Amino acid sequence: MRLFLVDDHPVVRAGLVALLGGETDMEVVGEAAGGEEALRGIAAREPDVVLMDLQLGDGIDGVETTRRVRALPSPPQVLVLTTYETDADLMRAVDAGATGYLLKACPPEELFQGIRAAARGETVLSARVATRMMRRMREPGTALSAREVEILELLASGAGNREIARRLFITEATVKTHLVHIYGKLGVETRTAAVTAAVERRLIRLP
């Protein structure tokens, strides 16, 4: 089983090499610190599974790299191995064609089994990640409308209700109504908390 590592931390790459060296059925055939380097290396070495971090430091991130890797002819499986377990990270990774999503904090044995499962094309999720997905499924009504996202973005820019109303050509009353709905869906009570909650879930992105 040929593996390729993509992570901007030399320490993490060394750790994976060391850990995987103990498994007789796995071999690390290449590694990369950034997206561009990864694409070149993967095209050249043709691994079976790519272990991909999402935060790569330089311009092109892990999600975009995953998308391009999966667009290669006869692409390898891509197993995301990252630090965080936000909904948006997971969704975007899956959308980009990732085969699985594991956390760096997971025990090594879970990592080994995950890699073998990914090589067989099976979807593999860390226990904590799977738990989050289940909870999302069971709690509908948390999806924000397009209008509500518009409000959130102006909110994040620090605009007051009057300013938001002016920019969207509606009245303050309407803005307040939207805000109440947003607070409810995000489970917060203040505008500031709404902004941070939205950023964490990658509903909006700070400029």
Add this chain to the structure above:
Amino acid sequence: MRLFLVDDHPVVRAGLVALLGGETDMEVVGEAAGGEEALRGIAAREPDVVLMDLQLGDGIDGVETTRRVRALPSPPQVLVLTTYETDADLMRAVDAGATGYLLKACPPEELFQGIRAAARGETVLSARVATRMMRRMREPGTALSAREVEILELLASGAGNREIARRLFITEATVKTHLVHIYGKLGVETRTAAVTAAVERRLIRLP
């Protein structure tokens, strides 16, 4: 040189062991995934240098662990080795008694030299971290105090003034005074705008 590792990621610990194994003058005498475990291990093994991550997953974080380690009789040097380079993390780590602050993304050679420097009691900073500090020095009036950063972090969590006051053991009046200063330094007029400005300038990091 006896080293002790504190990091909640098995992969990272394995990576450090593998990397440091190549250096003849270093020896990893113990490791821990969490704060409590670290304190017990360090007291027992008496290392020269502790490599400390700031995100430990469980209740007690790296900063608090560092503070307690430095409070031990004849404490080891603590070298923070983490992923981020926000002002908040750096300032709190230094305040807690850390000898240095390196990033996991740094090249291994910088890590080795940093450990040797830390063992001699010298302060060592990653190049990117040092750059940030220099810029802070050269632009006074825009630099937030440690206390102001504390306020900002609670602000970002969506806390109201009363909640901030309660958590920091001060009165609402004091919180408001700090906020006025923060608004002035960041060039904003509302708490929400202050949070986004602070995140953009990497003064704080969203949870």
Add this chain to the structure above:
DNA sequence: CGGCGCATCAACCGATCGGTTGACCCCTGG
């Protein structure tokens, strides 16, 4: 057709926030 969710608006009230002025303490450095 009759709900249902979304978007819009109004009026009201209490709570909170933004801004100001003034004050005290502690520490550091010229």
Add this chain to the structure above:
DNA sequence: CCAGGGGTCAACCGATCGGTTGATGCGCCG
């Protein structure tokens, strides 16, 4: 020594925000 900066607190005021109730119109879907 004392000026300066940071941290703390108080009292006050107007502006804004959070929360509520109620209402209208639109499009979708069974």
